[in-house]
Amino acid sequence: MDERPTDPELPPAPEGFQWDELTVDSRGHNRRADAWIALYFPHYSRSAVVRHFRAGRILGLQRPIKPSTLLRGGERLRFCRPELRSDEPPPPMPEVLYEDERMIALNKPAGMLAHPAGGLFVWSLISVARLARPDVHLHLVHRLDRDTSGVVILAKDPEANRSLKDAFQRQECDKIYWAICWGIPPWSTRLVDAPIGDNSASEVRVRMGVRPDGMPARTRLFVLARWRDRTLVAAHPRSGRTHQIRLHLEHAGHPILGDRLYGQPDEVFLHTLEHGMDPWALERLGWPRHALHARVLRIPHPDGHGMEIRAPLPADMTAMLEPQGG
Numbered sequence: 200m201d202e203r204p205t206d207p208e209l210p211p212a213p214e215g216f217q218w219d220e221l222t223v224d225s226r227g228h229n230r231r232a233d234a235w236i237a238l239y240f241p242h243y244s245r246s247a248v249v250r251h252f253r254a255g256r257i258l259g260l261q262r263p264i265k266p267s268t269l270l271r272g273g274e275r276l277r278f279c280r281p282e283l284r285s286d287e288p289p290p291p292m293p294e295v296l297y298e299d300e301r302m303i304a305l306n307k308p309a310g311m312l313a314h315p316a317g318g319l320f321v322w323s324l325i326s327v328a329r330l331a332r333p334d335v336h337l338h339l340v341h342r343l344d345r346d347t348s349g350v351v352i353l354a355k356d357p358e359a360n361r362s363l364k365d366a367f368q369r370q371e372c373d374k375i376y377w378a379i380c381w382g383i384p385p386w387s388t389r390l391v392d393a394p395i396g397d398n399s400a401s402e403v404r405v406r407m408g409v410r411p412d413g414m415p416a417r418t419r420l421f422v423l424a425r426w427r428d429r430t431l432v433a434a435h436p437r438s439g440r441t442h443q444i445r446l447h448l449e450h451a452g453h454p455i456l457g458d459r460l461y462g463q464p465d466e467v468f469l470h471t472l473e474h475g476m477d478p479w480a481l482e483r484l485g486w487p488r489h490a491l492h493a494r495v496l497r498i499p500h501p502d503g504h505g506m507e508i509r510a511p512l513p514a515d516m517t518a519m520l521e522p523q524g525g
Contacts, residue, residue: 396408
């Protein structure tokens with residue numbers, strides 16, 4: 200039996216604040232806590248993060264931490280940050296793919312954040328789901344990038360949350376993504392074994408790179424269909440590094456259609472930050488978002504049995520394939 204201690208009791212959040220749980224990703228492994236949190240929330244400077252530490256608003260769930268603590272990938276923190284509110288009505292609840300008394304799986308649409316980020320309120324998957332299920336306190340188990348669609352799991356109780364997050368951390372879940380890529384690969388299947396770390400040569404600090412001293416990362420790629428100038432690929436990651444599939448497809452010579460960050464020079468991403476997806480950017484990217492979808496997730500249920508959840512390909516990706524599929 201697992202004798203791990205339960206999460207420490209958190210003090211009540213002050214009026215106008217809320218507790219958020221953060222899971223340290225590959226960018227945070229062996230990085231100072233204040234530096235990683237400032238990277239995670241770009242609108243916070245490191246000095247602002249240190250002030251939150253001093254006020255007791257940033258806590259480690261598995262060990263005490265301070266600004267200079269070197270973090271470990273997968274460990275969890277709690278951050279008590281100011282609440283963000285909006286007068287805008289919430290978007291519709293995403294499609295429910297599976298639900299029981301312990302968990303719920305949603306089909307996240309492209310363009311929706313999994314979790315609030317930044318200094319302005321934006322309706323996110325977790326905030327919309329909590330509004331739709333007010334009788335339970337939902338926990339976001341894992342994330343997808345804003346423009347990635349597909350399966351996202353939320354837990355309905357702390358024990359289910361720990362169980363599901365542990366399954367991700369121990370790599371006990373299988374994930375299959377579908378991506379529309381530029382070009383026609385000469386292979387039907389390929390294993391990309393390329394370690395991932397910060398891309399110090401890039402002006403874009405969120406861009407990752409393949410580097411020999413990076414974290415181990417392996418992705419198996421399968422060609423599903425070929426068209427005149429693009430290919431539908433299934434990607435099966437064997438690790439969970441930041442931007443792994445997007446970077447590995449770029450490394451394989453077939454970046455994802457519409458990806459602003461990989462397969463493009465820095466100037467394209469920086470241009471979209473300032474001007475949005477204008478005609479100049481759209482001409483270079485070929486599509487208004489990266490064409491990546493979390494299609495299948497196989498994971499141990501908190502009650503012990505295995506389960507598989509599938510999300511249908513979204514309409515925009517289906518439409519992109521049909522004209523050339525004939």
